Amino acid sequence: STNAVAYGSNLAHFGRGTGPIYFQNLECTGSEPNLFSCPHNVLGYQNCHHHEDAGVHCG
Incomplete structure (x- = not known):
């Protein structure tokens, strides 16, 4: 299984x-x-x- 850490609260962390920007308002649960x-905008x-x-960060 792959573990990932999201840095959404620290905008532009990397x-x-x-x-182009393809996704907006991603609401992933981790599953x-x-x-x-x-779930995301169109x-x-x-x-x-x-x-x-x-x-x-995927690990």
Whole structure:
């Protein structure tokens, strides 16, 4: 099993990303097999910016 740690409360924990933003308001519980399974806003529709990027460490 893979463990992951999310850094959502520390925005842009690993630095700001670049390019398109595909997900907004991800609400993962930790039981999902991938990010596409997490509840989120409609793909491609976003009103956020890269200073709000979330960070995840998979281990």
